[in-house]
Amino acid sequence: xxxxxxxxxxxxxxxxxxxxxxxxxxxxxxxxxxxxxxxxxxxxxxxxxxxxxxxxxxxxxxxxxxxxxxxxxxxxxxxxxxxxxxxxxxxxxxxxxxxxxxxxxxxxxxxxxxxxxxxxxxxxxxxxxxxxxxxxxxxxxxxxxxxxxxxxxxxxxxxxxxxxxxxxxxxxxxxxxxxxxxxxxxxxxxxxxxxxxx
Numbered sequence: 001x002x003x004x005x006x007x008x009x010x011x012x013x014x015x016x017x018x019x020x021x022x023x024x025x026x027x028x029x030x031x032x033x034x035x036x037x038x039x040x041x042x043x044x045x046x047x048x049x050x051x052x053x054x055x056x057x058x059x060x061x062x063x064x065x066x067x068x069x070x071x072x073x074x075x076x077x078x079x080x081x082x083x084x085x086x087x088x089x090x091x092x093x094x095x096x097x098x099x100x101x102x103x104x105x106x107x108x109x110x111x112x113x114x115x116x117x118x119x120x121x122x123x124x125x126x127x128x129x130x131x132x133x134x135x136x137x138x139x140x141x142x143x144x145x146x147x148x149x150x151x152x153x154x155x156x157x158x159x160x161x162x163x164x165x166x167x168x169x170x171x172x173x174x175x176x177x178x179x180x181x182x183x184x185x186x187x188x189x190x191x192x193x194x195x196x197x198x
Contacts, residue, residue: 005196009194009195009196010053010054010055010058013050013053013054013058013194014050014054014058014061014062015065017046017047017049017050017062018046018050018061018062018065018066018069020046021043021044021045021046021047021062021063021065021066022043022065022066022069022070024041024042024043024045024046025041025043025066025067025070025084026070027041027042028040028041029041031171033153033167034153034167034171035146035149035150035152035153035167036149037149038167038168038171040175042178042179042182043066043084043088044063044088044091044092044175044176044179045179045182045183046062047059047060047062047063047066047088047091047092048091048092048095048112048179048180048183049183049186049187049190049194050062050092051092051093051095051096051099052095052096052099052108052183052187053187053191053194053195054194055096055100056092056093056094056095056096056097056100057096058096059089059092059093059095059096060088060089060092060093062092063084063085063088063089063092064085064089067081067082067084067085067088076135076138077134077138079130079131079134079135079138080131083126083127083130083131086122086126087119087122087123087126087172088119090115090118090119090122091115091116091118091119091176091179092115093115094111094114094115094118094119095108095111095112095114095115095180096111097111098110098111098114098115099111105184108184108187109180109184112176112177112179112180112183112184113177113180115176116172116173116175116176116177116179116180117173117176119172119173119176120169120170120172120173120176121169123164123168123169123172124164124165124168124169127164127168128160128161128164132146132160143160146160146163147159147160147163150163150166150167153167154166154167
């Protein structure tokens, strides 16, 4: 396969995976142990597949495309989409970089775990300093009311930082690991299609 053919296949594969990611982004659902405004989706799964198949830039491109497509129907004034892009790009970018240096199953696992961990850790200051203050301003929802939604699940949490550490950071890490687990289950059967091999 020539370099030009590989490049074309990578572009085509990235576009296809971005389309799937966009569909999955709309298929979100609530988690009982989280406040109702936090939803779960697996739209980073196609991005992680792209990152392993074509490199980290391809995975990041999938994250960007799916959020740009969703932007016109945003209900968060783009704050949610920007957060989703940054977190997804960190996750699949780190995973892809690690895997690119060590193209083994072990390298993929280490990359996915490292990406999920970095995504979860960065989500803490990002939520604390950017996302939640923005929501307070945009929706005129007192911070105490947001904290109250967390306290309805766990009365022992006090303050936004405690809420994020107790709920959001573990949730974000778990979300990344769910995507990674699904990726490991389906990547091998998909690999010949993604790379144009019989």
